[in-house]
Amino acid sequence: MLKSTKTTIPFFKNNEFDYEDLVRFGGEYSGILAWILFIIVTIFIVTAVSNGANMTDGLDGLATGTSAIIGATLGILAYLSGHLVYASYLDIMYIPHSGELVVYIAAFIGSTIGFLWYNSYPAQVFMGDTGSLSLGGIIAVLAIIIHKELLIPVLCGIFLVENVSVMMQVSWFKYTRKKYGEGRRIFRMAPLHHHYQLKGYPEAKIVTRFWIIGIFLAVITIVTLKIR
Template identity: 45%
Template sequence: MLLILLKYLQYFFKNLNFFLINFKIRCIMTFLTSFIITFFLSPYFINYFNKNKISQIIRKDGPITHYSKNKTPTMGGLILLLSILFSVIFWSDLSNKYIFFSLSIMILYSLIGFIDDYYKIILNNPKGLSPYKKLFSQSIITIIILIFIYINNPEKLYLQFFIPFLNKIIKYDLNLILYLIISYFIIIGISNSVNLTDGLDGLLIMPIIFISLGLSILCYFSGDIFFSKYFNFIYIKNAKELIIICLSVVGSGLGFLWYNTYPAKIFMGDIGSLSLGCVISIIAILIRQDFLFLIMCGLFILESISVIIQVLKFKYNKKRFFLMAPLHHHYELKGVSEPCIVIRFWIISLILVLFSLIVII
């Protein structure tokens, strides 16, 4: 938005125009804007949610230690959403179609999360939006956005596979059907895996920050002609602007972590976890880094696998493989303290992000 305004004001403010159009400055300002908004608005949201009893619904079959959290405000993802939207709209180049695609799917997924939270908290329905309705809504949104991306992409779409430490990349040409199938499962799978991971104080937001930083590096490499050739990436003209979204997620995430760390004063709810999960997924798809992205999201995938194993094992012989799923609850019931689990999961996430970046060297 700012760039559009400056086009009309550049005659009067030439020096200011040059200063603000500079990409590095816009990146820094995006990070600071999103952090400041989240950091200073969160206390007001926390007070409002407390007064209106918009608090976390604790599952009855969950860990006993979580019962004390039933009065903790939730739907804090609304703060994250507003912060990201404002900073991106203000500092990004809105003529960039990749910005439009990313914000569109994030807003639409946040609506699904909002409805789910509304059912749980306002209507006092612990189950929330039914899994079938949620999956159907996500599927429709995802397929429509992916078709628009495919139609509006002048270049061929490739899938890139990196062979670790051998500096070799396999590029596979994708047709519409294959592109839709792969991208669909990445967005649906990761967004719901992110939602499952959001079960302990501060557990989710830090891995999201790590992955967003990793994606911002990949966006820079993909959007720069020199680095894309050096790392044998597919050069994507519009990719660099996506760093604005990545840094807005990092800034708002750090501001939110201040209040979400143990003991949490606010939770993000589905409105936050679903929207964050889908926006990092769509960015990875837009820059054709599906393979590296899945490595980065290894922690989320592990959490989902633990739930799948638990369900299948129980259906097979009515016995549980884990004490409780997802995996972080298993360690809780084994007696590991919540902060200890959270920090160890952060370490795992950081290692996975660093490994995915080392692979391309």
């Protein structure tokens, strides 16, 4: 039976990794400590990806389209991981029955694309925090289930950059206000997509270019199956 505390390290040939390896000092309690570490990492990942999706939901169709791209990639990874022949050929962790997730992922992709039909610029319906946080949570949990959570920084690079841009903006503003008595900004506005919006880029162009970057990151994620 596959241990839940096992995961896959991208770009390495011998890529299976167990959180228990980090807590060997615990002796007979290593298994318990590994689970505690796994739970902490899981909470962090779900929180980070959910927040990233929420940050990305600032322009019409941006979070929805990006999530659909990420979902399609996770569907491919889930199918390959659940297929004994493909998993053996690609030297990836075989996860029995993970191919069944493709049904759910297909529904996820269908719902995001269906929503995108009305959410594309100019949007007729809006997602809000409830939708964007749910999208991020679903993506994070799917990645964890198929033991590909360490690929999230690559696959969800758009979410990551949006998150980081806000952290950089807030941190720099607080630091300069404390040092100079006046807060200064790195970007015209955070998250990052609003920076480009204030620079005069049309909303539709920003969204389309973010989608292109998202597709590029998805391709890189798939390519990691052979770059080891």
